[in-house]
Amino acid sequence: MPDTATSAEQRLTDVSRRLADISPTLSPQLRQAAGYVLDHPGDVAFQSVRGSAAAASVTPSTLVRLARKLGFDGYEPFRHVFQAALQAGAGELGGRASRLNHHTQTRPNSVFGDIGETALTNIGALLTDDNRARIEAAAAQLLSARRIAAIGFRDTFACAYHFAYVGRIAMPNVELVRGQEGGLLTELATFAEQDIAVVFGFAPYCAETLRALDVLHRAGCRLIVVTDTLASPLVPPANLAFNLATETPHFFPSIVAAITLIEAVLAECVAQGPENMVDNVSRFEQRMRTLGAYVE
Structure with missing residues (x-):
């Protein structure tokens, strides 16, 4: 018998992917509606059609018409697809969020509590069977690559740096693309079909990131994208x-889920991978101990 939560989450993922696929072919109004649905699945689940329409303008x-498309x-x-997925995912994560919410209420205006609640929610949204399969697929692609580029600018540079720093300990073919002082195109010039790039980008999307994607795509480089x-x-x-x-009460997009994803993919x-990675x-x-990098 299939797991109800997994089935609900999978159906929502399938609907979201189909919506993203057809979005470029839609009329401006339908595309605007599709963007709202993709960005606010929780709101779509429990708002009336009039409420969602007003929010999406x-x-x-x-x-x-979008639903019928x-x-x-x-x-x-x-709308039931969104409701079922949200209800199925409530479980243990909802309990943790509830406990955090209780602490927040006992300490009014606690930013700490808000940060904790949204961090748990963000990580919980990552931990699905569908993403587990994608993580396994990403690892297989990375292991088959000649070279691996890690790309992220501005708010996602920390993600790219973390991926490159930790990744190349086990896989020396991981490289961080910095794009400094006008050197982006020079850094990307030698990547080709045998290579793969892991690219991070959250709204507002950086022009450099889109330019890097275009260059690598035209070069035949395989692309793993981490976005919002x-x-x-x-x-x-x-x-x-x-x-x-x-999501976060902070003024920058949260990278908690991205860091968790990086850890999962590299693990x-x-x-x-082969034994030589260990x-x-x-x-x-x-080597680090020999160089005195650690304090005993």
Whole structure:
């Protein structure tokens, strides 16, 4: 018997992917409605069709037409997909969020509590069976690559740096693309079909990131994209895309889910990879100790 939560989450993922795929072909009003649905699945789940239409600045009939474009008989069956996935994912994560919320209420205006609640929610949205399969697929692609580029600018530079720093301990072919002082094109020039790039980008999307994606895509380089919505401009050229929750009370998008994803992908690489990857990690640690990098 299939797991109800997994089935609900999978159905929502399928609907979201189809919506992202057809979005470029839609009329401006339908595309606007699609963008709202992709960016606010939680709101769509429990708002009325009029409420969602007002929030998206479209008419209710536009949302109905969008649902029918995806093969639904009307808006309610479409909305039920979002409701079922949200309810199925409530479980243990909801309990943790509730406990954090209780602490927040006992300490009014606690930013700490708000940060904790959204961080747990963001990580919880990542931990699905669908993403587990994508993580395994990403690791397999990385292990088959000649070279691996890590790319992220401005708010996602920390993600790219973390991926490159930790990744090359086990896989020396990981390289951080910095794009400093006008050198972006020079850094990307030698990447080709045998190579792969892991690209991070959250709204507002950086022009340099999109330029890097275009250059690498035209070179035949495989692309793993980590972004915040399937409507992101980073998604179309991707061979594999992760859309992560980045909600936070902070003024910058949260990278908590992205860092968790990085840890999961790199751990999977070591799990799937040859024995010499473990040797690489051991040699790195020994070298650092010999150089006096650690305080005993």
